[in-house]
Each structure stands twice: as C-alpha cells, then as structure tokens.
Amino acid sequence: MKLASIRLLTSRLDEMVEFYDHLTGSTFQRPAPVFAELVTAGGSLAIGSDATLPLFPGTGLTVASNSSAIIEFQVDDVDQERARLSDHVEVLQEPTTMPWGNRAMMLADPDGNRVNLYTPLTPEAKARFAGR
Numbered sequence: 001m002k003l004a005s006i007r008l009l010t011s012r013l014d015e016m017v018e019f020y021d022h023l024t025g026s027t028f029q030r031p032a033p034v035f036a037e038l039v040t041a042g043g044s045l046a047i048g049s050d051a052t053l054p055l056f057p058g059t060g061l062t063v064a065s066n067s068s069a070i071i072e073f074q075v076d077d078v079d080q081e082r083a084r085l086s087d088h089v090e091v092l093q094e095p096t097t098m099p100w101g102n103r104a105m106m107l108a109d110p111d112g113n114r115v116n117l118y119t120p121l122t123p124e125a126k127a128r129f130a131g132r
Helices: 013-024 050-055 078-088 123-129
Strands: 005-010 029-032 035-040 043-049 070-074 090-097 102-108 114-120
Touching: 005 013, 005 050, 013 035, 013 043, 013 078, 043 050, 078 090, 078 102, 078 114, 114 123
Parallel strands: 005 043, 070 114
Antiparallel strands: 029 035, 035 043, 090 102, 102 114
C-alpha cells in the first residue's frame, strides 16, 4: 500500500488553490470545476469543493474542521521560505529547530489547516529522508 493523496474539502476552493499554488510554487491541475490536485513525487494534495460532499454520504465530512492533522512539505531551506513568504501567509510558529533534527515553521491555510514546512538539519534527520 502507498499513500496516494491527502484531500481537503473547502467552501473556498479558489482561495485554497491560490494559497497552495503560492506556497509550493507549483500550479494545481483542475480536472473539474469542483476539484484541484497537485501531484508530487511523494503523493498528491487534492482540494475539493464543498459541492462534492454529497458524493460521500454517511461519512460525516465537513469543511474547514481539521484541528489534529498537519500537512507537511519538505523544503531546501525553511528560513529562506519564511523570507519568501513574508507577509503572504499566516505564520503560527516561526522557524524553530525541533528535537528530532528538523528546522520547521508552521502556517495556516485559508481554512485554518496547519501546514508545516521543514528542512532536515542534523545528520540523523538528513539520513531519515535520504532517497525519498
């Protein structure tokens, strides 16, 4: 089994796509007006409109209600990303070196989902991500 995708559901599809386009420097594909997807080597980040909720009956899905998951992107230099993003994003935690060897910063997307940008800093952290 391999992790294929993380999907966020939102009532602000265009705003969310614009945020992640700017954050990643990539362009989401829009195969349907109610769906956008960024495909990366490690998996996909998909964003669906709340108009897709009826496709998932009985699942209890709601939009903009996450408070326990973190969407993470590995970057070459988290401090450089902080400077690039400057005032364009809501920064919840400035770049900080974590006990497990990553330097990371926490953001919030337009729906309040937590987004972590990190750079492996220590030799041990770099070794964990080698070849991924």
